[in-house]
Amino acid sequence: MMHFSENTRNSCALHGALGTLNAIKGAVPVVHATGGCGVHYNDAYSKGAGLSLANGVYGRPLSSTNIGEKHVVFGGGSRLREQLKNTVKIIDAELYAIVTGCATELVGDDIAAMAKEGVDQGFPVIFTNTPGFRGTFHNGYEKVIKTLIADLPEAIRKASPPAPPNLVNVWGVIPQQDPFWRAHLQEIGSIIESLGAVPNLFFDYNQSIHSWAQAGNAALNIAVSPWGHKITAFLEQTFGTPGVFLDHFPVGPLAVRNLVENIENKLNLKTESFYSTFQKSDQYFKTVLENLRPVYFADHWQRTAVIVAESSTALGVADFIDTYLGIEIAAIIITDPLDEPARNLTSVWVKNRFSEQIPETVFTEDREWIERVLEDKKPGIIFGSSIESAISRKLDASLVRVSFPIYDTVIINRGFAGISGAVTLLEEIGTALRR
Amino acid sequence: MYNARLKTAPNREKRYDTISAFIGDSGALLAEYQKGEIQQRIRTFSHATGDDLVTALRVVAHVRNVVVIIHGPEGCSAGFSYLTNRTELKWASTQLDERDTIMGADEKLRSAVATLYNRHKPQGIVIVATPSVAINNDDIQSVVDELTGELGIPVIPVFVSGFSSKVGISGSDMTLHALLKFTEEDLTDTSKQFLNLISVNELPEDVKELRRLLDLLNIDYQIFPDNAELHTFGKSYNAAATVGIDIDTAEYAGSWLEKSSSVPWIETSYPAGLLATKEWLSKIGEQFGRAQAARDLHAAESVKCAPLLSEPVLAGKRVFLEGPPSKVFGLHALVHELGGSITGLSITHFDKLHLSSLKKLVDEFPQIPVHIGENQAFETINLIKRDIPDLFIGTTLTAVHTSAEGVPSISIDKLAVLGYSGLSNFADVVRKTLRLKGFISAVTGTVSSLKTSWLQRSPNWHIKQEVK
Numbered sequence: 004m005m006h007f008s009e010n011t012r013n014s015c016a017l018h019g020a021l022g023t024l025n026a027i028k029g030a031v032p033v034v035h036a037t038g039g040c041g042v043h044y045n046d047a048y049s050k051g052a053g054l055s056l057a058n059g060v061y062g063r064p065l066s067s068t069n070i071g072e073k074h075v076v077f078g079g080g081s082r083l084r085e086q087l088k089n090t091v092k093i094i095d096a097e098l099y100a101i102v103t104g105c106a107t108e109l110v111g112d113d114i115a116a117m118a119k120e121g122v123d124q125g126f127p128v129i130f131t132n133t134p135g136f137r138g139t140f141h142n143g144y145e146k147v148i149k150t151l152i153a154d155l156p157e158a159i160r161k162a163s164p165p166a167p168p169n170l171v172n173v174w175g176v177i178p179q180q181d182p183f184w185r186a187h188l189q190e191i192g193s194i195i196e197s198l199g200a201v202p203n204l205f206f207d208y209n210q211s212i213h214s215w216a217q218a219g220n221a222a223l224n225i226a227v228s229p230w231g232h233k234i235t236a237f238l239e240q241t242f243g244t245p246g247v248f249l250d251h252f253p254v255g256p257l258a259v260r261n262l263v264e265n266i267e268n269k270l271n272l273k274t275e276s277f278y279s280t281f282q283k284s285d286q287y288f289k290t291v292l293e294n295l296r297p298v299y300f301a302d303h304w305q306r307t308a309v310i311v312a313e314s315s316t317a318l319g320v321a322d323f324i325d326t327y328l329g330i331e332i333a334a335i336i337i338t339d340p341l342d343e344p345a346r347n348l349t350s351v352w353v354k355n356r357f358s359e360q361i362p363e364t365v366f367t368e369d370r371e372w373i374e375r376v377l378e379d380k381k382p383g384i385i386f387g388s389s390i391e392s393a394i395s396r397k398l399d400a401s402l403v404r405v406s407f408p409i410y411d412t413v414i415i416n417r418g419f420a421g422i423s424g425a426v427t428l429l430e431e432i433g434t435a436l437r438r
Numbered sequence: 439m440y441n442a443r444l445k446t447a448p449n450r451e452k453r454y455d456t457i458s459a460f461i462g463d464s465g466a467l468l469a470e471y472q473k474g475e476i477q478q479r480i481r482t483f484s485h486a487t488g489d490d491l492v493t494a495l496r497v498v499a500h501v502r503n504v505v506v507i508i509h510g511p512e513g514c515s516a517g518f519s520y521l522t523n524r525t526e527l528k529w530a531s532t533q534l535d536e537r538d539t540i541m542g543a544d545e546k547l548r549s550a551v552a553t554l555y556n557r558h559k560p561q562g563i564v565i566v567a568t569p570s571v572a573i574n575n576d577d578i579q580s581v582v583d584e585l586t587g588e589l590g591i592p593v594i595p596v597f598v599s600g601f602s603s604k605v606g607i608s609g610s611d612m613t614l615h616a617l618l619k620f621t622e623e624d625l626t627d628t629s630k631q632f633l634n635l636i637s638v639n640e641l642p643e644d645v646k647e648l649r650r651l652l653d654l655l656n657i658d659y660q661i662f663p664d665n666a667e668l669h670t671f672g673k674s675y676n677a678a679a680t681v682g683i684d685i686d687t688a689e690y691a692g693s694w695l696e697k698s699s700s701v702p703w704i705e706t707s708y709p710a711g712l713l714a715t716k717e718w719l720s721k722i723g724e725q726f727g728r729a730q731a732a733r734d735l736h737a738a739e740s741v742k743c744a745p746l747l748s749e750p751v752l753a754g755k756r757v758f759l760e761g762p763p764s765k766v767f768g769l770h771a772l773v774h775e776l777g778g779s780i781t782g783l784s785i786t787h788f789d790k791l792h793l794s795s796l797k798k799l800v801d802e803f804p805q806i807p808v809h810i811g812e813n814q815a816f817e818t819i820n821l822i823k824r825d826i827p828d829l830f831i832g833t834t835l836t837a838v839h840t841s842a843e844g845v846p847s848i849s850i851d852k853l854a855v856l857g858y859s860g861l862s863n864f865a866d867v868v869r870k871t872l873r874l875k876g877f878i879s880a881v882t883g884t885v886s887s888l889k890t891s892w893l894q895r896s897p898n899w900h901i902k903q904e905v906k
Contacts, residue, residue: 006546007507007530007553015513031887034486037569037600039514041486042813046517064815064835067486071601075573089483089900093816093892105511106569106601109539135511136536136570371557390519393526410520 010370010390012407013340015135018044019143019180020102021065026178026206027151027215031066031096035083035114036104038069040135051389051408052182066090070106079107083117091126097212098159100147101130108134127156139340141230144177148234151215152241163216169200169270170221172238175231175315176252178206180339182409186418186427187252191227194259194421197281198266198274219244223269225262227252228315229345245269250352251318255425256285257326258319284422291426292327295433299328302436306383307331311373311391312406313339314349316419320386320405322356323425328432333380334363336373338388338406341366384435401435403428442619442698445579446596447611447690449490449603451478454789458487458604460810461817461898464800467808471793480604483900487812488786490598491568492517493609496639497687498564498596500525500664501617505560509547509578510534510568525665528558539570544577551581555589562592562621562668572599586620592668594620605787606812607762610638611690617663617671618694624672632658633722634680634695638687640664643854643863648683648709651719651857654735657726675699679725681718683856684708684764685791707795710768710855710864711775712740712747739858746862751869752778752829758822758840760784760832761850767795769831772855772864774802781827782807784818784836809897815839816888820897829872844882846871 017036021044024032034041044065068086070079083101090099101118114130121128131150133143173191178184185207192202203221205214224235224246235246247269253262260281267274298304308330310317314337324330335353337346346366353364365376374394377385384401385391389410395402404412405419405428419428450456459479460467470476491514498506499521506529508515515531522529532538532546551563563585565578578595586593596616598609633652637645645664652659660677662670674680680695681704682688692703704725709718716736723732755778759766763785770780780803788796788810799806809821819839822830830840830847837847848871854863 007532007550008512009528009530009554010519011512011515011531011533012519013512014516015511018513018516037489037491038484038487039489039492039600039606042488042492043513043516045486046492046520048516050520051517064485064813067484069481069484069487069489071604072599075601085482086484093483093889094887095889096887104569105539106573109570109573134536135513136534136539139512389523408519410523 008367008369012338012368012388012390013139013141014047015140016133016138016143016146017102017104017135018048019138019140019177020100020131020133020147021143022048022140022177022179023144023147024100024102026184027212028208028210029097029212031090031094031099033087033090033099033101034065034067034104035079035086035101035107035112036067036070037106038067040104041065041067047408048179051410052179052414066094068107075106075110078110078112080112080117083107083112083114084120087117087121087128091121098127098129098156100150101128102133102147105134105136108132122156127159129154129156140180141177141339144180144230145233148174149237152218152238155215159212160216163213166217166220167201168222169272170203170217171195171200171266172203172218172221172224173205173227174224174234175226175228177228177230180407181313181316182407182414183418186416186424187420190418190421190424191225191252194253194262195266197277198263198272199276200266200270200272223247223266225249225266228313229341229348230315230339232345250349251315251322252420254319254323254419254421254428255327256281256288256422258322259421288422288425291429295429298433302433304432304436305329307333307380308384308386309334309336309377309380309382311336311338311377311385311387313337314341314345316406317386318349318352319419320428321353321362323428325357327425330384331360332357332362333382334365334376336365336367336376338368340368384432401438403431403435442694444615446598447608447615449608450605450611450787450789451603453611454791456605456607456787456789457810458787458812459901460788460808461821461901462808463805464796464808465804467788468796468800471790471796478904479901480904481811481814481900482902483816485813485815487814488606489600490603490606490609490612491566491600493606494566494596494598494613495521497610497613497663498566499527500639501527501564502665502667503561504564504668505529505554505558506564506566507532507547507550507554508566508568509543509576510570514568528554528560530554534570539574542574542576543571544581547576547578548581548585551585551593552589555591560591562594564594564596564616566596567598569600572597572601592620592622607686607787610687614663614691614694617668618674618691621668621671623675624669625676626669627673628676630676630678632660632677633726634674634677634701635659635661636680636682636688636691637661637664638684640683641852641854644683644856644860647854647857647859651735652722655719655723655726655728655731657722657728675701677701679704679722681706681722684762686762686764689791708764708768709857710860711771712743712858712861713775714768714771715857743858743861746865747775750775750777751865751872752776755779755828755872756781757829757831758782758784758827760818760830760836762786763788763792763795765850765855767792767799768855769850770799772861775861776865776868779803780806781825782809782821784809784811784821784832786810786812816892817897817900819886819888820893820895823893824897829868839886841878841881842884842886844878846875846878
């Protein structure tokens with residue numbers, strides 16, 4: 004078994020916690036770690052995620068204890084106490100969340116005691132242990148979400164309005180690890196709204212800390228990636244809320260329709276109005292494809308593709324380009340660290356979806372392995388990250404950037420989910436093939 | 439302070455009484471250093487700040503034909519894809535998990551070094567330590583000793599920890615210590631006719647300008663560590679002299695070569711602005727018997743810059759500067775030459791290496807506010823709000839906040855300032871920034887996350903004397 008990966012792209016639990024908390028309006032992380040932990044996060048996720056920060060590092064510099072040798076030797080608990088006490092005086096927030104790095108966990112600082120002191124003083128404080136050696140960005144996302152649901156301060160719960168009927172929680176779109184997270188959440192939210200239900204998206208400007216207080220009283224949970232499955236199962240178990248477990252977010256009209264049918268079945272909604280709107284969108288998409296024809300034929304879109312991406316994006320894109328574009332998929336390389344059951348589910352999905360010619364499915368984030376597959380398959384088009392730009396030049400293949408890290412493109416509010424996202428993807432493919 | 443037998447370079451606090459927390463006036467800071475009564479201060483609140491590991495990665499990202507292994511959990515190398523995107527360096531993380539932190543991970547490291555050697559056949563392998571392996575005292579050295587002989591290439595351990603110093607710049611010394619210590623002397627050119635130019639993570643445009651000037655002076659040179667292969671380090675022992683761009687990152691290697699091989703270290707200014715560029719060229723010229731050529735070159739280039747000085751873009755303008763000390767003092771020279779004045783400055787750290795620059799500043803501004811701290815935006819903003827400048831030049835992090843105050847702002851991240859073309863570029867960027875205020879107007883008034891109560895407090899409220 005290999006004990007390393009080249010050009011890793013999944014970072015650590017602390018960074019996942021920071022990405023998640025920074026995307027929540029009103030929440031402020033308090034980092035108990037070496038100073039560089041926060042700076043690495045900034046380097047990776049302000050610059051590596053298409054600048055897709057929310058209220059993040061630039062607008063809201065990280066509170067961090069920046070522990071030194073003294074704290075490693077004698078413990079850093081008192082430094083955390085001091086930092087927390089002063090963070091609430093300097094940074095405006097509705098919730099302060101202590102997160103930890105490797106050094107402070109190895110030293111064994113009592114984080115729970117420090118958080119409790121903060122709570123005893125009347126401050127809205129939670130904590131979660133997120134050392135980098137205990138998981139990737141994705142695990143940090145899962146961990147913080149469970150903490151937010153389980154340990155949200157009572158005062159916030161009491162001040163929150165009751166959950167509206169037909170509230171639908173959306174899980175599995177990981178802020179920043181998915182550089183297109185904003186658009187992906189908004190698009191899924193729009194689909195839910197068009198059914199007459201209320202989306203609970205949790206992140207970014209149209210959400211608030213109160214979204215979290217309502218999570219347990221939702222009517223439905225939808226997971227749109229494997230990283231939402233455990234959270235959805237946890238809520239099902241804890242609150243008895245039904246769940247929809249999907250492997251990927253929907254791209255294109257057919258996938259949107261499938262999602263809607265899933266929600267309908269669970270919520271028993273009358274969605275005639277959706278279908279009349281959907282028909283118009285479907286027709287619009289057909290027109291887009293009609294208009295695309297000259298470009299499609301002139302630039303020979305009928306090529307072989309390899310997809311290198313996080314599972315949700317990879318399967319969503321694979322489903323779409325197979326359904327609508329006649330692009331052959333030679334391999335799907337999944338870069339997020341799925342556990343064994345999730346890998347099996349993914350492999351089964353690929354097998355069922357592509358029964359005639361099954362793409363090779365590879366699970367790795369190792370650049371060398373990825374490049375070996377690409378050199379073997381010789382695709383004309385690669386759906387990947389900025390890391391694949393060198394190999395795409397070498398292979399003379401076009402590159403569509405769909406997955407983290409993306410450090411050579413600015414992403415403000417675009418993505419590939421839904422019908423409008425599918426149109427964006429068509430534009431991206433067309434542009435890449437023209438270059 | 440050169441001692442090749444040391445495992446790593448001593449941190450800056452020990453070497454130069456480097457400080458990373460201070461708010462006061464320029465005169466008070468100078469007095470503290472002149473009296474030799476330097477106070478180490480700490481913060482009771484801080485934003486995340488660069489450490490020795492962050493700096494080490496920024497240095498090794500630009501070395502060529504090596505493989506870099508970041509020995510730690512995956513997050514320690516999270517930003518490395520971005521840092522290496524232009525260099526296409528081969529690198530890997532050993533992805534340590536909880537079990538590794540308990541049982542040790544030297545076997546993982548050994549396997550990674552051997553496999554990566556076979557994959558890429560590099561000229562050397564650089565291993566960068568991280569907080570987890572530093573705390574657990576993982577045995578990197580035995581892997582280095584064993585595999586250096588076996589593979590026949592240098593295996594270079596950079597012993598950083600993330601907590602060994604309060605200032606990130608220590609990581610630059612620690613990385614150069616490792617690169618010099620573990621590369622063998624290269625005897626292919628023992629003519630002692632060329633110059634070592636130490637460039638650490640400098641902007642390509644800035645380096646291009648200095649290369650142009652050295653070419654015009656007809657001086658041979660080699661540059662390291664930026665874009666250098668390992669044999670360049672080995673060749674450096676046989677140079678005629680060593681010069682740096684930024685004394686902060688160059689002095690350690692310069693002293694090393696002077697003390698170990700009698701290669702003269704040319705101590706000179708950061709070459710930003712006409713006077714400092716002249717000094718930089720003159721000192722190099724003198725060393726190479728090209729003093730007159732350096733004077734002629736300066737005269738010719740100065741003529742081209744004359745229009746910038748006759749109608750200076752910063753006439754009557756007040757500027758706040760922020761960044762690493764060499765850059766900030768260099769920007770002070772530029773602002774001065776272009777007719778502006780300074781309302782205050784914020785530097786990442788300060789030590790004896792920058793005393794002469796501070797003296798020049800104090801001569802012009804005896805009591806100007808000085809803030810010392812890296813990424814400490816809560817203090818910088820508090821300070822800037824007390825005396826709003828006409829222009830802010832500093833980090834992107836702070837520019838986000840100053841723009842919310844309606845202050846025209848320039849980020850130093852990609853701002854070329856060196857040499858004569860740097861002066862011209864700087865003047866051009868300033869002119870546009872002061873004239874075109876559309877974006878600043880649009881973002882003025884953006885809500886800050888800093889509490890009003892904090893902004894009304896003294897900015898040095900959270901800086902305290904360190905109790906040992």
